[in-house]
Amino acid sequence: MDKTQDSKSRSIRGIVPENHPRRESILVRERLVEAMEREVVVPQGLIAQGRGECFDYLIGEKTRDFAERALEVAAVLLIEAKNPVISVNGNMAALVPREIVELADAIPAKIEVNLFYRDEIREKAIEKVLREAGAREVLGVGEDASETIPELFSQRRRVSKRGILSADVVLLGLEDGDRTEALVKMGKKVIAIDLNPLSRTSLTASVTIVDNVIRAIPALREKVLKMKSLSREEREKLLKGYNNRDVLRGAMKFMSERLAQLSLDL
Numbered sequence: 001m002d003k004t005q006d007s008k009s010r011s012i013r014g015i016v017p018e019n020h021p022r023r024e025s026i027l028v029r030e031r032l033v034e035a036m037e038r039e040v041v042v043p044q045g046l047i048a049q050g051r052g053e054c055f056d057y058l059i060g061e062k063t064r065d066f067a068e069r070a071l072e073v074a075a076v077l078l079i080e081a082k083n084p085v086i087s088v089n090g091n092m093a094a095l096v097p098r099e100i101v102e103l104a105d106a107i108p109a110k111i112e113v114n115l116f117y118r119d120e121i122r123e124k125a126i127e128k129v130l131r132e133a134g135a136r137e138v139l140g141v142g143e144d145a146s147e148t149i150p151e152l153f154s155q156r157r158r159v160s161k162r163g164i165l166s167a168d169v170v171l172l173g174l175e176d177g178d179r180t181e182a183l184v185k186m187g188k189k190v191i192a193i194d195l196n197p198l199s200r201t202s203l204t205a206s207v208t209i210v211d212n213v214i215r216a217i218p219a220l221r222e223k224v225l226k227m228k229s230l231s232r233e234e235r236e237k238l239l240k241g242y243n244n245r246d247v248l249r250g251a252m253k254f255m256s257e258r259l260a261q262l263s264l265d266l
Contacts, residue, residue, distance in 0.1 A: 025053065028095065028214065035094030039125045042117045045091045048174055055195035056212050058255040063219055066250035067211040073242045074171070074191045074207045075223035076235045081169035081189070084109040085139075089116075091174045092213060093126045097133035099217040104135070106224045109171070112140040112163035116176060118155035139163035152182040171220075172201075173213045180204045193217070197251040208244055210251040 032049055035041040078084045086100055086109050104111050113126050127138045139160035147165040149157045156179045159165045170183055173193035177200025183190050184204055192205035193216045202208040209216050227235060
């Protein structure tokens, strides 16, 4: 972040009172706006953030038990994977760049840029953010994204041969469903972070973490460190006992019941 952007960030923090009930949410929005000005985020990413906030309200802006179960299994999949890859888009790079790098180091996993609205300027802007956060290598930029995902026709089809194309487990967030479906068809395990349990991404993924990416990425790193201490038998038991549809049902049930309770409290 350059001096002008840093000054602007401090100015925004000064404008929003410390006791403002939506302070953190407002600051997150400002980070995305700043990232858009740096060409890391596109305007459509702001819409995606707003949609996610709506679902975050429904779960009370906390990591719930259905997400905890998914986080555990996601951690095991990443640990057991031969070539795990964290797929990063603009919103993720804007919101949790350092946390992504720390998670990648803990697994360890590769980091790859993958975008629906892709151009060289934006690819390099995201790469810069990730390298400033400590990433030693960022795949999927420029000519490195020379391979294609079969049956996918958007710019998301472009991937790195060393990354997503050859990955056995892919972690992605804030995603559209087409690529998730295509990756699963290729035989890959897909871990999705998605606040909407009804999205195609959530319904298609191998493991869906219904939580805010700001909470989920650091929580996943902690789970990775914890799961590494378990025996292979204990990790296998977690995998065999997991049902992603049950997790999604749990998320929807929680949202429904909480909404009903809130309506009674009016």
